[in-house]
Amino acid sequence: MILSDGKIAHSYIVQDMYLEEDIERRLEMLGMTTGVMLTILNKKRCGAIILKVRGTRFALGRQIAAGIEIGEINNEK
Amino acid sequence: MKNDVHVAFIGNPNCGKTTLFNAYTGAHLKVANWPGVTVEKKEGALKYHNNQYKLVDLPGIYSLTSYTMEERLSRQYILEDEVDIIVDVVDASSLERNLYLALQLIELGKPLIIALNMMDVIEERGMDIDLHRLPEMLGVPVIPVCARRKKGLQILLHAVAHHKNHPRKDSIEHQHEIKEQKSRHRHNHHKDTVxxxxxxxxxxxxxxxxxxxxxxxxxxxxxxxxxxxxxxxxxxxxxxxxxxxxxxxxxxxxxxxxxxxxxxxxxxxxxxxNKDKESQSTDKIDTVLTHRYLGMPVFLAIMAFIFFLTFTIGDFFQEWIVQGIDITAGVLQNLLTSINVSPVINSLLIDGIIAGVGSILAFLPNIFILFLALAVLEDSGYMSRVAYVMDGLMGKVGLSGRAFIPLLLGFGCSVPAIMASRALENPRDRLKTILITPFMSCSARLPIYILFSGMFFGDMAMYVAFSLYVVGIIVAIALALLFSRIDKSKSSNTLLIELPEYKTPNVLSIFIYAWEKVKSYLSKAGTTIFVASLLMWFILHFNMNGMVTNISDSFGAYIGKAAAPLLSLAGLDVWQLVVALLSGIAAKEVVVSSVSILYGVSDINSVMGTSSVVKQLANVGFTQLNAYVLMVFCLLYTPCIASIVTIKKETGKIRWAVFSVFFQLFVAWFIAVILYQFGRLLLR
CATH class of the missing domain: 1.10.287.1770 (Helix Hairpins)
Structure with missing residues (x-):
């Protein structure tokens, strides 16, 4: 599924990205590499999202969030 | 000097480089809690152990592969040969992400020290960093510091002094327990490559x-x-x-x-x-401030509260200053009369300087409160959240939410706001943002709003002034939409911004920031406004035959009367106001000082001063509607000279500066005419 479809307060694994190369590289440099775990903190109806990855919070616009494929992990603690 | 040791401070955005730089140099460069505050490199000097050090504060970057304008600037500087040693400022509370740039810098091979900043945050959260193992794994010195509390500065400087000529060659211990011969790696670089x-x-x-x-x-x-x-x-x-x-x-x-x-x-x-011991408070605050429905109303409420403070508390103190100016004018007048000064000098001092500069000084408290409130907003960490909250709306007009940060800064002053657009990756977005930023109500428009809404709207004055801030935002956003339609570029909607932890604003740093703004306002009153007042006094009291007794025979009156018909459709064809508007291009506050000189009142903010101006304007049929249209015109028309110069500098093209001048003039005229004509129909 894509990042925009993720649920608030759930964690996921980044599986792939389908974005412009520049944006993809930039996200990777910020630590959003494939296989990394992210947690969705907040999201808006328009698709913008706030997430935490490697201890840092980021806000991502709708189009970026729609271009990141994520996979479920066990969210039950 | 040639023998100076060049030290470059580099690091991720918002990691405290400028705080460290200020701590060393005693400078008061702006610091705040959002990524991208520093957009230009700044230099400072320091003497340590008989050596002269040149410190350079660079805009923050996430990596040495740079995408935005300020990132390119930092990278270019680091790659130049001039830098003797790099101090990589690392935010210890966000170590994982900060280490990426650190590894790139270590690979670059220049002399490097890591300043592990924000150690206080680590301590507060109950986290720990192994300061023995970290430098061992990185092969460079790691010095814990706390720039905010000025801790560790001497040790860092000592390390800089010792390592300035030595590229990294500390032995690296990747893993203690694995002997190299047992490593499965074919490449045996583990001792010398990070x-x-x-x-x-x-x-x-x-x-x-x-x-x-x-x-x-x-x-x-x-x-x-x-x-x-x-x-x-x-x-x-x-x-x-x-x-x-x-x-x-x-x-x-x-x-x-x-x-x-x-x-x-x-x-x-x-x-x-103990890396799990993260602060929970930021997440809790964010559930409200970035809430999908509450986010926008909360933002509007915060802004309304800021302007409420600016008007109410500001006005309270303003009265004191007005009284002070009244007394000064009285004393000066008596003194001038007693020593029989010539009428020309008397008029210059009382009708020119006191009326012009004095009228502006009265607004100092309002300006101070406004900047103080904006500084709290910036220092708290809320700015990045605003980018997220506004992303949906900005996306509809073809910009990313990030572009809202320059607009918000525009409430303070257009010049730094225009420069803040450097953080936008897309050059088209940047240009659009630069062109709409001057439509935001900067602090220089504040005196105009306070004066005219106070004169014409009585108890409703504050709400009328609020409405002008809203008009500014609406016009800016509507024009962004227009530009996007003309540009036809698809909305890229590529918001990507870090949201820092919230922190309690540092009282000292926000007061220093607001004080710096007040100082620059005072220096503007002493330079631009002073000169403009002199010039206004001259063109209003002289014509080809020398000094005139009636101001409507002056040079100024000729100019005003010639240009006034252009504004007749907007109900602003009063020659005095036309002259005031022309003078406002020097700096928007000058409109107020010019009105003061034009209507011959030594203190326009006093009760007598305002009633005199209102009476004179009423005589030419100037109503509340005309006053409102005038304020809207002042909000929208040609930016001040400083903004025009900044637009030229930031776009690199004179054509955009010239475009701004005429485009804003047209927008102001167009909206003023529509407002006035509709207003007349409604009020008939």
Whole structure:
């Protein structure tokens, strides 16, 4: 599924990205590499999202969030 | 000086470089809690152990591969030969992400010290960093500091002094327990290379290093160049082109980044303890401030509260200043009369300088409160959240939410706001943002609003002034939409911004910031406004025959009367106001000082002063509607000279500065005419 479809307060694994190369590289440099775990903190109806990855919070616009494929992990603690 | 030691402060955005720089140099450069505050490099000097140090504060960057304008600036500076030593300021509370740039800098091979900043935050959260193991794994000195509390500064400087001439050559201990002969890695770089990539990548690096040696002889740090060539770095590919398609067959940047982060995970595993003890408070605050429905109303409420404070508390103190100016004018008048000063000098001092500069000084408290409130907003960490909250709306007009930060800063002053647009990656977005930023109500418009809404709207004055802020935002956003329609570029909606932890604003730093703004307001009153007042006094009291007794025979009156018909459709064809508007191009506050001189009142903010102006304006049929249209015109028309110059500087083209001048004039005229004509119909 894509990042925009993720649920608030759930964690996921980044599986792939389908974005412009520049944006993809930039996200990777910020630590959003494939296989990394992210947690969705907040999201808006328009698709913008706030997430935490490697201890840092980021806000991502709708189009970026729609271009990141994520996979479920066990969210039950 | 040539023998100065050049120290460059680099690091991720919002990691405290400028705070550290200020702590060393005693400078008062702006610091706040959002990424991208510093957009220009700043220099400072320091003497330590008989050596002169030149410190350079650079805009924050996340990596040495740069996308935005300020990132390119930092990278270029770091790659220059002038830098003797780099101080990489690392935010210890966000170690994992900050280490990425640190690893890139270590690979660059220049003398480097890591300043591990924000150690107080680590302590507060109950986290721990192994300060023995971290430098061992990185091979560079790591000095814990706390820039805000000025801790660790001497030790850092000591380390800088000792390492300034030594490129990194500390031995690296990747893993204690694995003896190298037991390592499964074919490549035995573990003692001298910070990141050892997988064997297949290391094979390529070796091959490229050999090819570089064969083609270009000895170059400094061939490993770094090889990595850059593998990452398809444009600058390095142009500088050292190689024809080895079997090795450099595609960009391996993705793999290089991934493997760096794999190593960072190893470091974090070994050096960071209790990493789960993160602050929960930020998440709690964010559930309200970035809530999908509440976010926008909360933002509007915060802004309304800021302006409420600006008007109410500001006005309270303003009365004192007005009284002070009244007394000064009275004393000066008596003094001038008693020593029989010539009428020309008397008029110059009382009708020119006191009326002009004095009228502006009265607004100091309002300006101070406004900047204080904006500084609290910036220092708290809320600015990045505003970008997120506004992203939906901005997306509809073809801009990213990030573009709202310059607009918000525009409530303070257009000049730094226009410069803040450097953080936008897309040049088209940047240009659009630069062109709409001057429509935001800057602090220089505040005196105009306070004066005219106070004169004409009585108890409703504050709400009328509020409405002008809203008009500014609406016009800016509507024009962004217009530009996007003309531009036809698709909305990229690429908001990507870090949201820092919230922190309690630092009282000292926000007061210093607001004080700096007040100082610059005072210096503007003493320079631009002073000169403008003199000039206004001259053109209003003289004509070709010398000094005039009736101001409507002056040069100014000729100019005003000639231009007034242009504004008749907007109900502003009062020659005095036309002259005031013309003078406002120097700086918008000048409109107030000019009105004061034009209507011959020594203190326009006093009760007598305002009633005199209102009476004179009422005589020419000037009503509440005319006053409102005038304020809207002042909000929208041609930006001040400082903004025009900044637009030229930031776009690099005179054409955009000229466009701004005429475009804003047209927009102001157009909206003023519509408002006035509709208003007349409604009020008939």
């Amino acid at each position: 990141v050892v990539y997988s064997d297949w990548l290391e094979d390529k690096i070796d091959a490229i290093e050999n090819a570089l040696w064969e083609k270009y002889g000895s170059i400094e740090n061939p490993r770094w160049h090889a990595l850059k060539l593998l990452a398809y770095d444009e600058e390095i590919m142009n500088k050292y082109p190689l024809e080895i398609p079997e090795i450099i067959d595609k960009s391996y940047e993705k793999e290089i980044i991934k493997q760096k982060y794999d190593f960072i995970e190893e470091i974090i595993e070994e050096v960071l303890f």
